[in-house]
Amino acid sequence: MTKFQKQNFFQNTNESYELLPFRFARINGRVLLTNLVGEYFFTKDEVLKSLVDGTLPNDSDDYLNLRSLHFICDDQTQSAKQLLGIKTRTKLSNYSNLTSLHMFVISLRCEHSCPYCQVSRQSDDKLAFDMSYETASKAVDFALSGPSPRIKIEFQGGEPLLNFDTLKFIVHDAKEKNEAIGKDLSFVIATNLAVITDEILDYCKLHDIEISTSLDGPASLHNHNRPRPGNNSYELATEGIKKVREKLGFDKVNALMTTTDKSLDDPRIIIDEYLKQGFSGIFLRPLSPYGFAIKTKKYNAYGSKKWFEFYKTGLEYILEINKSGVHFREFYSATILKKILTLKDPGYVDLRSPAGIGIGGIVYNYDGKIFASDEGRMLAEMGDNTFEIGNLATDNFKDVFLSDKLLDPLEQSMTTSAPRCSECAFEQYCGADPVFHYATTGDFLGKKAESDFCYRNYNTFSHLLDTYDSNLETRSIFESWIN
Amino acid sequence: MLQLRGSTKDFHCDFIGHKMLIISDDSSLPFPLREKYAYILKENIDTNLPDGFGAYISQNASVFSTSKHKNWFHIPQYMDYMEAGDIINFKDDGSIWAIFRSNAKYNTFLLTERCNHYCLMCSQPPKSKEDSWLLERAMEAIELIPRDTVRMGFSGGEPTIYKEKLIDLVEKCRGYLPQTAIDILSNGRAFSDPEYARLLHKIDHPNCMICIPIYSDVPEIHNYVVQSEDAFDETIQGILNLKALNQKVEIRIVIHQQTIGRLVETCEYISRNLLFVDHVALMGLEITGFTRANLPDLWIDPYDYKDTLSQAVAVLNRSKINNSVYNHQLCTVNPDVEDNYVHSISDWKNEYLDECNKCSRKHECGGFFSSQILYKHSDHIKAFS
Numbered sequence A: 001m002t003k004f005q006k007q008n009f010f011q012n013t014n015e016s017y018e019l020l021p022f023r024f025a026r027i028n029g030r031v032l033l034t035n036l037v038g039e040y041f042f043t044k045d046e047v048l049k050s051l052v053d054g055t056l057p058n059d060s061d062d063y064l065n066l067r068s069l070h071f072i073c074d075d076q077t078q079s080a081k082q083l084l085g086i087k088t089r090t091k092l093s094n095y096s097n098l099t100s101l102h103m104f105v106i107s108l109r110c111e112h113s114c115p116y117c118q119v120s121r122q123s124d125d126k127l128a129f130d131m132s133y134e135t136a137s138k139a140v141d142f143a144l145s146g147p148s149p150r151i152k153i154e155f156q157g158g159e160p161l162l163n164f165d166t167l168k169f170i171v172h173d174a175k176e177k178n179e180a181i182g183k184d185l186s187f188v189i190a191t192n193l194a195v196i197t198d199e200i201l202d203y204c205k206l207h208d209i210e211i212s213t214s215l216d217g218p219a220s221l222h223n224h225n226r227p228r229p230g231n232n233s234y235e236l237a238t239e240g241i242k243k244v245r246e247k248l249g250f251d252k253v254n255a256l257m258t259t260t261d262k263s264l265d266d267p268r269i270i271i272d273e274y275l276k277q278g279f280s281g282i283f284l285r286p287l288s289p290y291g292f293a294i295k296t297k298k299y300n301a302y303g304s305k306k307w308f309e310f311y312k313t314g315l316e317y318i319l320e321i322n323k324s325g326v327h328f329r330e331f332y333s334a335t336i337l338k339k340i341l342t343l344k345d346p347g348y349v350d351l352r353s354p355a356g357i358g359i360g361g362i363v364y365n366y367d368g369k370i371f372a373s374d375e376g377r378m379l380a381e382m383g384d385n386t387f388e389i390g391n392l393a394t395d396n397f398k399d400v401f402l403s404d405k406l407l408d409p410l411e412q413s414m415t416t417s418a419p420r421c422s423e424c425a426f427e428q429y430c431g432a433d434p435v436f437h438y439a440t441t442g443d444f445l446g447k448k449a450e451s452d453f454c455y456r457n458y459n460t461f462s463h464l465l466d467t468y469d470s471n472l473e474t475r476s477i478f479e480s481w482i483n
Numbered sequence B: 001m002l003q004l005r006g007s008t009k010d011f012h013c014d015f016i017g018h019k020m021l022i023i024s025d026d027s028s029l030p031f032p033l034r035e036k037y038a039y040i041l042k043e044n045i046d047t048n049l050p051d052g053f054g055a056y057i058s059q060n061a062s063v064f065s066t067s068k069h070k071n072w073f074h075i076p077q078y079m080d081y082m083e084a085g086d087i088i089n090f091k092d093d094g095s096i097w098a099i100f101r102s103n104a105k106y107n108t109f110l111l112t113e114r115c116n117h118y119c120l121m122c123s124q125p126p127k128s129k130e131d132s133w134l135l136e137r138a139m140e141a142i143e144l145i146p147r148d149t150v151r152m153g154f155s156g157g158e159p160t161i162y163k164e165k166l167i168d169l170v171e172k173c174r175g176y177l178p179q180t181a182i183d184i185l186s187n188g189r190a191f192s193d194p195e196y197a198r199l200l201h202k203i204d205h206p207n208c209m210i211c212i213p214i215y216s217d218v219p220e221i222h223n224y225v226v227q228s229e230d231a232f233d234e235t236i237q238g239i240l241n242l243k244a245l246n247q248k249v250e251i252r253i254v255i256h257q258q259t260i261g262r263l264v265e266t267c268e269y270i271s272r273n274l275l276f277v278d279h280v281a282l283m284g285l286e287i288t289g290f291t292r293a294n295l296p297d298l299w300i301d302p303y304d305y306k307d308t309l310s311q312a313v314a315v316l317n318r319s320k321i322n323n324s325v326y327n328h329q330l331c332t333v334n335p336d337v338e339d340n341y342v343h344s345i346s347d348w349k350n351e352y353l354d355e356c357n358k359c360s361r362k363h364e365c366g367g368f369f370s371s372q373i374l375y376k377h378s379d380h381i382k383a384f385s
């Protein structure tokens, strides 16, 4: 048939193209390019050079891919800029919902005495360290008055179960007040499970409350991290996990590990413990800096280098587990991969810009003080009130969210304008952590060249992207994690 | 395959032009209603026909030989599928057209054969002659279609060549058939005019999906497949305009030699840029129309691309985009696409090969178009044990 034109008839004869904003990094001998919204492309140095010189041939695969991914546009793809605009808006649109995670510190009291914990008190004085009904009711009003359609109330401590009456009060108060508002309301208790009872579990079952607990590794490690009278934190936690699963359902309990110096020795024994306890994954959490870095206000590259080795070894071990047919995730990697591969923001508070403080999660202290984050509360315990952004007794939602005390650290830490970050290939996947940087360097922005936070993230992103892109088997495992 | 259009020499009519009627087999239908119906006589017996129907049809010519009635049509054997509820257009030259079949899962109305594309694999090769009577018939039929119809479609050619008149059709659907979901097959380019998209939006049809093909993330390939320069950008713009107004959009990709090479990239492009579309249809090649002429440039055995298809589906699933695989045989796809595998979209009788009779999963399999059986199908059809 002659009526049909051949393929080359449709080839673009205008060879000029326009560069759209992008950044690059060198990883393991390859060049990684990322664009304005986090699309990525691995290539060679020569291609990068030819790309910026304007000499990339418009029928080469590199050209076609880079154009589809919106690194360049030409007269065939005038829609590119509009699409980039839509993607940018979509990515940022979630922020207008403001806070969905509301942490209620209902008691500072705890029967554990963990050395890395700055806040808990050994005391029987309920009046001094427990949240009152009056404060609780104000916190509920505050939490429900924001725009977020989803509200998760997390009970924290100390050990929140030591103030179970206030916990019950909050659940009832929130449910009742929410009837007219209609938000998607959920509850979770962060507890070490040492004082859990059948009565408490029955209550959780009735109100569909989930449990988040701590498990630092096998008994020796866990009990070392978490001293309590009887030295049986591990036994209580694992028995508790079993009980919760029996009463509430297998998936109603998740566990978080606190990473300490001692954990770094061998991630495998921790991962084995999580497997043994039947969890479907583990969060290889960054080292908490609050034990040493904040106190000494010193940055500790040694700690984060060691953590990165710990993470890499752990990840490799977890991939081996997956290859043997057992589905087991590493949640930190899964969160980052989701950002990279779907352009969707999984809402992880520590990897957002504007930062997650206040607008991602907010803390109501037992005494009515409002903090921008849990770490901000810890800082206050050490005498620095920088992140105390209001008080339930005097401030309403608007007062707090429009206050300079919240807006200053948010504005000043934005990655898009931060030195180094603004040129970093990982800017779209990373985030701002004004509390960490303030605690370690005295300003919200920090110096990224010396930042532990940056070291950890930069290396994690490089490692994950490189691993994802170079091995098919690993690739499909990673993909299964984000589904 | 059913033949929807036919003609008879054995008929009598006293009207000029055409008459669109619903078939009824109810001889006690209330008199005032009968005018709108064609009475069907199924049994092969000579009996007294009830009075007052708009027309009478039968497969038995002798029924009519003595008839006192004026409008009767002896329907040809190949249209014996006709039954009560079907909507039939009769013409004064004896042609008979089953425009709507009540027992079909899905009815499609061809609105025009004119098109501004000339796709390599077009199943309805474009013609340039004026055919707006097709739209007029569809407009008429809407008044007769049962209110409980779940879903139906309008195709072309390119229906948007009618501009405002197509919008009128949608409005009429909303008025007469508010419960019926409608699909409109379009190349989407007309909607690159935001004003036209707004016209559709103003009708506020509760369930109207515009089904738009994107054959590649590479404009040159898409333009080649549809044989039109500048098509890609305009189509993307059209989709964006429709979605900005919250209109439903489905993206259709026909898989063949020209599109398979970047199928995964195309799905990635969709999942990153057009995440908000309502559905993506991944369709196997039908061997009709232009496809037969261009077969050497189009054919690829589905069995040979099944891993690519799996990847494409995985990309869409990962982004939580609804997607379906149509027109494929179960034995040519990997098990990991089975959740997205759709048995059949049309009720064109799915046909099977001899091999299929041994197959334990025949009831789940979409089988073949008759054109595939006739001209080309996978070399790897293998019964499940």
Ligand code: SF4
Binding pocket: A415, A420, A421, A422, A424, A425, A426, A427, A430, A431, A448, A453, A454, A455, A457, A458
């Ligand atoms: S903190 Fe480091 S890794 Fe993150 S965006 Fe800034 S420079 Fe890049």
Ligand code: SF4
Binding pocket: B329, B330, B331, B332, B352, B353, B355, B356, B357, B359, B360, B361, B362, B365, B366, B367, B381, B382, B383, B384
């Ligand atoms: S053998 Fe036939 S019925 Fe069975 S899956 Fe293949 S095409 Fe379908």
